[in-house]
Amino acid sequence: MLRMITQRLATATLSLVILVTIVFFMTHATPGGPAFSILGQKATPAAVNALNQRLGLTAPLWLQYAIWWWHLLQGKLGYSYLLNRPVTQLIGDYMMNTLALYIGAILLALVLSIGLGLVQGVTYGRWPARLIGALQLSLYALPTFFVGTMFILYFGVKWPILPTGGISNLRIEHPGLLDYAHHLVLPILTVGLLGVAALSRYFGTSVHEELGKDYVRTALAKGLTFRAVLFRHVLRNALRPLVTILGLSFPGIFAGSVLVETVFNYPGLGYLLWRSALSQDYPVISAIVLLIGVLTVIGNLLADLVNGLLDPRERYE
């Protein structure tokens, strides 16, 4: 197990180094350089020069790259061009909101997927499974912003029981946990339901596959009830592919976040990314891209570790 962890950690570190390098060159190779983006296309050469001096963009590229690393390792991600605040500070607030949203959504998706998938796998080929299959397909086909908008329309406007945007009630001085939770319901439902579509289908297939394996017959031949076989033997084995898929789908979820957070005016990373992109605020954009990268790598690492716990065969090679 220890060997597996060190190997995975080494791979993860390598991925991060490559990612940082890509982000550096992407932002430093923008047409005209970052100074143009900040000052606008009509900036005088003198102004551009002055800014370049100030931002240290006149140094040779390798030096800039080295400085970039140096700052990164100290946790300095620069200043937002637009808001003139340290990027780290800016991102900190938004990240917490995003994490709350996505952890909630993933938990919701997992619980629903495991439930639906079990039913689907067990009744494979019969009507309950077909019904679930149809449901998954229609969920999958729905665009995120549409679902979000519909939720707002019904639960916010038609039956105004849930807040439709933001993270807390602005009229309250010190919003409590309950208020946050209240605001989270709709965004979590939106993201979670879309996750369910794919994950439950995946899990359903994997339950069905596992049920066809020889060890299930062995377990039944021991005299176990079907339910015991399902929960004691099949469930754990069927979870492995689900965990892998979940680890891999982190970037996809974050890409979707831009839409969902915009629809709900939810102050998360996606929302920030969208706003920064509109104003070409490169330090913020690159920081978010980096962060998403880090989270993806961590997600995969976690998935590997969980799989290592679930499946002893993974631990050794």
Added chain:
Amino acid sequence: MSIVLELDHLSVALKRGRGKPIAVLDDINLTVNAGEMTALVGESGSGKTIASLGVIRLLPRSAEIAGQVLLAGTDLTRLTESEMRRVRGRDIGMVFQNPLSALNPTTRVGNQIAEVYRLHTGETDRAARARALDLLGEVGIPDPADRLDDYPHQFSGGMRQRVMIAMALACSPKLLIADEPTTGLDLLVARQILALLSRLRHEHRMGVLFITHDLSIVEEHADQVHVLYAGKSVEWGTSRSFFAQPRHPYSQALLAAVPRLGQRRLASIPGNLPDPETRPPGCRFAPRCAFREPACEIDYPAPDAVGGTVFACRRAREISPAAMLDAVLEQPAAPPVVSHEAVLEVTLLGVDYERTATSFLQGVLGRKDKMRALDDISFTLNQGECLGIVGQSGSGKSTLGRAVLQMIPYHGHVILKGEAFDAMSRGQRKRARRQIQVVFQDPKESMNPRMRIGDIVAEPLKFTGLRGQRARWAAAAALLDRVGLSDQMMNLFPGSVSGGQAQRIAIARALATNPGIIVLDEPTSSLDVSTQALLLNLLKDLARQDGLSYMLISHDIAAVSYMADRIAVLNGGQMVEYGTAQDVLARPRNAYTRELIAASPHFRSHHLGEPSETLTYHLSTAQPSAVQTATAQTKEFNP
């Protein structure tokens, strides 16, 4: 003698899709006595597995069962599902084929064994764990206390099967059903498993229903034999009288289709097993039987008995067993034209493989351990010859095949018709490689499931300079014809052909580039006995016609002895024996070779009704090692 299990007119019908149920097992009567072993023998499609699943009632829900399954007098077919659950695991233990997939890969073996014990006895975890430990020791797992918390993949194939047996024994069942427990295991290991089952049934006075397709393996252990063909019993009786003289044409052919040391002729049964949908109304064997007469095809023959076995054949009484056998035995092949021109020479070949280092520090540094998979291998393959490479799994025999095929790096030399591969240019090597083709154990894995058979065979023809889709298609048809398949097969996909047919297709494809050499890597190990015989005979014919040379890699020294002119025995990556087949079999010099020979089925005159002087291999020089003595077939050694 108390009867443990009695199948009384047991029939099973299965539904496929929406059609009406199809009888897959028809009117079976069979008994297993306490402390005895009954062998239920049949090839795939015979219904033998359906019978075992029928006993413990784990058939698909659509199955219709008629007749009785009496376990110590109780009719299992009448029990409710919850009563039946108490029988499973407690009164009947099951051992399945391929323990790697039959055990849960993510649960420790100790827990898997303890689970069944706890379930039926209500004992504590601690008691169940102690029981599991005892059982592992009883089935012969060394250091059981250290292995209790291991996972199935950490055991070798034979040890895994022992774990399976321990699990089946947990509640001291009255009946043990073993469904092909030795298939896929090396010969020596299979013998040990069988010896273990024999010992356990005596000690526990437990009945064993042993299901297998291989008659040779049960010969010395079974008390009764029951042969199934296409869902019907064709012959049954005591083991002694059955093996002394089987009467039904099918059981005779089946017995004579097993390659044995010293055997020169192998029985082959023409044609295929009928589908359950299209079974003939009369004798089910009729379409493939050389003695069929019109009456055979009308009514199912009434059981008849002579000398201790009962058989369902209307002509078995009038036709002598010897004449029957003669009809199915391949005529002794004219020896192939062997020139003494070496087509392949291998000198001092070695293969290393790398493994991630075991120590943590080295692992972090990315250091690899070097392991030697093969060392110092040298041999010569002459034109028209077959070289048998014999060894157990892990001996390096498949690695050797892959090195010769230039699929993996090696050191030493592989010399094809006088030219060493390592001295060739890239282009030359590419062309030279086409002169060595390969056929693997599982041919379907090397076929694209979305390609038609015709295209699969035609594909390598591109390299022969044959232009035009149509010309290649016609050539592919001709190749299929050579391996005994009709061109109607060309439009099918690999998924819809049988194992034996797939292997023929693989051979046809290998022949496409007109190679001089074919490496046959366990070509028949996943096939039924009669299919194996057909395939071996086909390979012999092809060699004779074309002067092909084979490198036959197998764990079955008896099958190799049927084919090979020379034999090399590998053990632990070393070539421990090499010589002409005659020499190696008659005067094995290495202890390991002697063990292999002792464990293999031997030819006895009555098997084929041939005079016994054909038995030139004798084991007076062979000294089976201590482990093997217990399982060796001592009774066969008297000439």
